[in-house]
Amino acid sequence: MIAPLRDFATRFFGLFRRRSLESRIEEELRFHLEMQIEANRKNGMSPEDALNAALRSLGGVDQAKERHRDVRSLRLVEDFCQDVRFGIRMLCRKPGYAIASVLILALAIGPNTAFFSVMKGVMFNYMPYPEPDRLVQINATHALAGVPFGVSYPDYLDFQKRNRSFENMAVFENAKVDLTGTGDPERVRAIRTSSSLFTVLKRAPLHGRVFLPNEDRPEANAAVILSYGLWLSKFAGDAGVVGKTVSVDRVPHIVVGVMPADFVFTESRYDLLLPLHVNPAEAPRQAREYYPVARLKPGVSIEQARADLSSIAAALAREQVFTNYGVGVFVQKLSRNYLSNNLVVLMQSLYLSVTFVLLIACANISTLLLARATGRKKEIAIRASIGCARSRLLRQLLTESTLLAISGGLVGIFLTSAWLKLIVALAPPDMPNRDTISIDRISLVYTAVIVIVSSLAFGIVPALRSTGRRAMEALKEESRATAGRARHRLLNAFLVSEAAMAAMLLIFTGLMIRSFRNQITSYPGFERTNLLSAFLVLPESKYGPPAHVNAFVGDVLAKLGNCRGIQTAAATMSHPMDGRYASYPFSIQGQPYVSGNQPPTAALMIVTPDYFRTMRIPILQGRPFSESDIHGSPVAIVSESMVKRYMADLPNPVGRRIKLGDAASAKLKWTEIVGVVGDVRDLAVRTIPQSQIYLSYGQYPQRDLALVVRTDRDPLEYAAALQSLIRSADPEQPISAIRSMEQILGESISEFRIVSELMSLLSIFALALASFGIYSVVSYAVSERTQEIGIRMAFGAQRGDICRMILHRGLVLLGVGLLLGVAGALASMRFLQEYWLVGVTSRDLISYAGSGIVLASAGVLAMLVPVHRAMCVDPMDSIRHG
Amino acid sequence: MTTKSEVMHGTLDLLVLRTLDALGPQHGYAIAHRIGQVSRDVLRLNQGTLYPAMLRLENAGWIRSKWGTTENNRKARYYSITGSGRKRLQREVQDWAQMADIIKRVLEGAF
Numbered sequence: 001m002i003a004p005l006r007d008f009a010t011r012f013f014g015l016f017r018r019r020s021l022e023s024r025i026e027e028e029l030r031f032h033l034e035m036q037i038e039a040n041r042k043n044g045m046s047p048e049d050a051l052n053a054a055l056r057s058l059g060g061v062d063q064a065k066e067r068h069r070d071v072r073s074l075r076l077v078e079d080f081c082q083d084v085r086f087g088i089r090m091l092c093r094k095p096g097y098a099i100a101s102v103l104i105l106a107l108a109i110g111p112n113t114a115f116f117s118v119m120k121g122v123m124f125n126y127m128p129y130p131e132p133d134r135l136v137q138i139n140a141t142h143a144l145a146g147v148p149f150g151v152s153y154p155d156y157l158d159f160q161k162r163n164r165s166f167e168n169m170a171v172f173e174n175a176k177v178d179l180t181g182t183g184d185p186e187r188v189r190a191i192r193t194s195s196s197l198f199t200v201l202k203r204a205p206l207h208g209r210v211f212l213p214n215e216d217r218p219e220a221n222a223a224v225i226l227s228y229g230l231w232l233s234k235f236a237g238d239a240g241v242v243g244k245t246v247s248v249d250r251v252p253h254i255v256v257g258v259m260p261a262d263f264v265f266t267e268s269r270y271d272l273l274l275p276l277h278v279n280p281a282e283a284p285r286q287a288r289e290y291y292p293v294a295r296l297k298p299g300v301s302i303e304q305a306r307a308d309l310s311s312i313a314a315a316l317a318r319e320q321v322f323t324n325y326g327v328g329v330f331v332q333k334l335s336r337n338y339l340s341n342n343l344v345v346l347m348q349s350l351y352l353s354v355t356f357v358l359l360i361a362c363a364n365i366s367t368l369l370l371a372r373a374t375g376r377k378k379e380i381a382i383r384a385s386i387g388c389a390r391s392r393l394l395r396q397l398l399t400e401s402t403l404l405a406i407s408g409g410l411v412g413i414f415l416t417s418a419w420l421k422l423i424v425a426l427a428p429p430d431m432p433n434r435d436t437i438s439i440d441r442i443s444l445v446y447t448a449v450i451v452i453v454s455s456l457a458f459g460i461v462p463a464l465r466s467t468g469r470r471a472m473e474a475l476k477e478e479s480r481a482t483a484g485r486a487r488h489r490l491l492n493a494f495l496v497s498e499a500a501m502a503a504m505l506l507i508f509t510g511l512m513i514r515s516f517r518n519q520i521t522s523y524p525g526f527e528r529t530n531l532l533s534a535f536l537v538l539p540e541s542k543y544g545p546p547a548h549v550n551a552f553v554g555d556v557l558a559k560l561g562n563c564r565g566i567q568t569a570a571a572t573m574s575h576p577m578d579g580r581y582a583s584y585p586f587s588i589q590g591q592p593y594v595s596g597n598q599p600p601t602a603a604l605m606i607v608t609p610d611y612f613r614t615m616r617i618p619i620l621q622g623r624p625f626s627e628s629d630i631h632g633s634p635v636a637i638v639s640e641s642m643v644k645r646y647m648a649d650l651p652n653p654v655g656r657r658i659k660l661g662d663a664a665s666a667k668l669k670w671t672e673i674v675g676v677v678g679d680v681r682d683l684a685v686r687t688i689p690q691s692q693i694y695l696s697y698g699q700y701p702q703r704d705l706a707l708v709v710r711t712d713r714d715p716l717e718y719a720a721a722l723q724s725l726i727r728s729a730d731p732e733q734p735i736s737a738i739r740s741m742e743q744i745l746g747e748s749i750s751e752f753r754i755v756s757e758l759m760s761l762l763s764i765f766a767l768a769l770a771s772f773g774i775y776s777v778v779s780y781a782v783s784e785r786t787q788e789i790g791i792r793m794a795f796g797a798q799r800g801d802i803c804r805m806i807l808h809r810g811l812v813l814l815g816v817g818l819l820l821g822v823a824g825a826l827a828s829m830r831f832l833q834e835y836w837l838v839g840v841t842s843r844d845l846i847s848y849a850g851s852g853i854v855l856a857s858a859g860v861l862a863m864l865v866p867v868h869r870a871m872c873v874d875p876m877d878s879i880r881h882g
Numbered sequence: 883m884t885t886k887s888e889v890m891h892g893t894l895d896l897l898v899l900r901t902l903d904a905l906g907p908q909h910g911y912a913i914a915h916r917i918g919q920v921s922r923d924v925l926r927l928n929q930g931t932l933y934p935a936m937l938r939l940e941n942a943g944w945i946r947s948k949w950g951t952t953e954n955n956r957k958a959r960y961y962s963i964t965g966s967g968r969k970r971l972q973r974e975v976q977d978w979a980q981m982a983d984i985i986k987r988v989l990e991g992a993f
Contacts, residue, residue, distance in 0.1 A: 004942075006941065007938070007941045010940075010941040011941060031909070031910075031957070032910055032911045061930075063930055064929075064933060067934040068933055068934050071937045071938050
């Protein structure tokens with residue numbers, strides 16, 4: 001083995017043989033000294049001289065030992081162990097500081113790691129499949145289409161046959177099906193997939209099995225696999241569900257398996273997996289509804305796959321000119337990048353807030369360490385004077401900071417799980433990856449990183465300060481004034497920055513809360529209490545002809561009308577909280593559309609006559625729809641905004657005619673306006689245009705409809721009645737999403753609620769930490785100025801004067817911090833503004849003023865104790881003892 | 883560029899190895915004494931540097947050590963040279979000889 005390597009190895013093991021090596025060198029040196037003394041004696045020296053000469057020749061025993069130590073093991077490591085031991089002793093000497101620092105840091109690290117885990121789970125595409133980077137999704141593209149879309153089945157088959165890049169491919173399509181035979185009929189989301197999906201993703205089911213290749217054939221016994229969510233909600237998590245039979249679209253299927261919670265490979269949640277049976281006659285090349293996924297062959301890169309598929313697509317474009325001309329292919333990693341921009345902003349704001357809390361905590365701990373350093377001045381100065389290098393001292397102090405940080409991190413991780421439970425409980429039900437958010441290795445690594453960065457952040461300044469040249473002169477009786485001034489400036493800076501960050505956080509929170517309040521209390525244009533809603537989808541097989549639809553709906557509404565406790569009921573294509581709007585351009589008779597302008601558009605709603613009464617939307621002019629309209633000429637009702645916007649200069653909107661679409665089109669008929677109603681809007685204010693046009697449901701029956709029911713009491717009490725009523729009208733008709741309007745409202749603004757709640761919590765933390773920081777700084781200032789205060793008092797200053805003096809300083813700093821915080825908040829408003837602020841501007845006075853008051857009060861409270869101490873200073877004592 | 887300590891190390895290493903090679907196993911004091919003798923006290927080195935140097939040589943595997951007893955029945959640590967130590971000594975001696983030769987030629991020879 002070459003010498004340097006051997007040397008290192010021996011040194012490494014020398015770490016563990018410290019004691020034996022230490023005793024060895026001592027014995028050797030002792031022997032050496034004895035021999036040398038003997039030799040000196042023989043030469044005639046006196047015993048004393050012999051000893052001194054021997055020591056001299058050895059160059060000092062301790063130095064010799066020290067040099068020995070340098071060689072025998074890895075010095076750095078030994079030093080580090082020594083630092084740690086010493087550090088622990090030092091921290092235990094003043095446990096108050098240590099405990100406070102650890103707690104403060106833990107409070108800050110807890111939410112930091114929690115939010116990181118959430119962000120990681122939600123945003124960073126954490127896919128539970130082996131080698132997830134080898135998975136790709138394939139879409140079709142076309143120059144005229146803005147976004148990629150699905151692939152057609154024949155195209156998929158060609159890709160599968162001709163590609164050279166994938167070891168496996170699979171394809172699926174989205175569907176909605178009726179699930180019956182287990183509890184209430186329900187309309188659920190399904191994915192029809194080829195059995196190769198499970199080979200591509202390589203994930204085992206939770207229970208049962210996945211689809212077999214022979215189940216791809218239509219003749220096979222119909223199988224179905226449940227999603228984790230559906231398994232929990234509809235089958236109560238019973239593992240015995242495997243083997244049971246359910247009906248999917250009225251065809252019996254056997255449940256063969258249940259997938260784990262994180263088996264997600266597509267944007268939207270799904271409830272069922274079904275085998276994909278494609279009838280070639282029904283899947284022409286133009287029907288682009290299929291979504292392939294594939295796993296790359298080992299050694300093939302995604303770029304190679306792209307090139308490969310592109311050439312196949314080009315070949316298809318040549319061979320199938322009528323269907324594939326201009327159709328390209330788009331290959332990308334199978335990642336879920338469907339996060340709405342709003343969710344991203346939410347995550348970012350929360351993450352920023354949580355980082356603020358951490359920064360405030362670090363400033364706090366730095367303050368504590370600086371204050372503590374005063375007490376260790378002498379110790380450090382002495383060590384420096386006997387030859388300790390500054391770097392060694394720095395290492396020692398930084399080791400202590402690291403010990404604090406590590407302890408804080410460990411305690412913080414305990415708090416993290418509490419935070420995570422809280423966040424997941426608050427989260428909206430469709431937040432992606434909800435079930436898989438947890439503390440894992442990566443979160444722990446992140447915590448370790450924060451710990452190290454924090455320890456440097458809060459430790460470096462006190463360490464540098466304590467070992468600087470000025471500190472070394474502490475052994476001399478220094479003049480307090482100069483030595484303390486720089487430290488004071490630093491502490492003041494800490495106070496100001498803590499106050500600024502706390503202020504920013506408070507301002508953000510204030511704006512969020514106000515925004516949230518506005519949403520809850522604003523009037524949406526209809527009466528939303530005591531309103532029940534549900535969705536129905538009538539299958540075409542039964543309700544093809546419009547007359548059938550009208551008959552069914554009429555039957556249901558009549559039955560509802562006869563129910564006790566139900567005032568009125570109506571059916572509609574979509575209601576304001578629905579989220580599904582179609583905006584249509586329309587034309588007004590007599591107002592020809594001038595090309596080049598934006599054509600008038602409005603949201604289209606199709607409603608039964610009792611709709612306005614049920615929703616309590618005010619009728620401003622004319623009349624609502626009536627039963628007789630069904631057989632008459634087309635009628636429409638418009639909203640107030642629509643009139644104001646597009647018919648302002650026409651005297652009477654009632655009686656005018658409008659047409660959906662182009663005025664010249666012969667297909668659509670002119671429709672007479674028979675009434676004007678108040679506007680409705682959904683509470684997020686953004687999605688539904690104010691201009692609304694209502695058509696009569698009887699004239700345009702829809703198979704995809706919502707029911708709204710006005711009840712006497714709590715609407716959910718009537719849910720069961722509604723369910724059975726539908727069953728009595730048609731036993732096989734599923735009804736879904738029976739909820740009260742209040743519930744729907746709650747869900748639609750759930751994002752706001754979460755942000756408000758979480759930010760409130762964080763603000764409280766930040767406020768507490770900042771208050772503690774203010775308390776520390778002012779406390780320290782008071783103790784440093786004790787002598788000065790005593791002198792002032794001796795010269796006649798009253799307690800009130802002292803109080804004012806201390807408070808004045810503190811309040812000035814607080815004020816500066818507040819101003820900085822306000823400036824910071826204003827500057828960063830830009831990226832919050834768009835979505836999150838409803839009904840409040842970014843300069844909302846109340847939020848800013850409120851935050852200022854809260855912070856100022858907390859600050860003053862924090863200063864009370866030190867101020868009181870200052871006022872109680874005994875002049876004689878302080879001057880004498882200083 | 884060799885630093886001063888490297889040169890010192892190198893010289894000391896050479897001396898220790900040579901001593902052990904010539905005299906066989908010795909304890910630390912004897913080595914120090916011998917080096918002082920041989921160099922006629924010109925190299926009156928700080929004896930405290932000897933022990934770290936010998937530990938370094940031991941770490942590198944060129945000498946080995948173990949406890950033994952002196953003639954006076956005292957306990958002392960005896961060092962002896964190893965095979966690889968001998969090889970190293972040989973090479974070092976060669977290097978030194980070469981260097982001395984070069985210097986000699988530079989100082990005396992034609993330019």
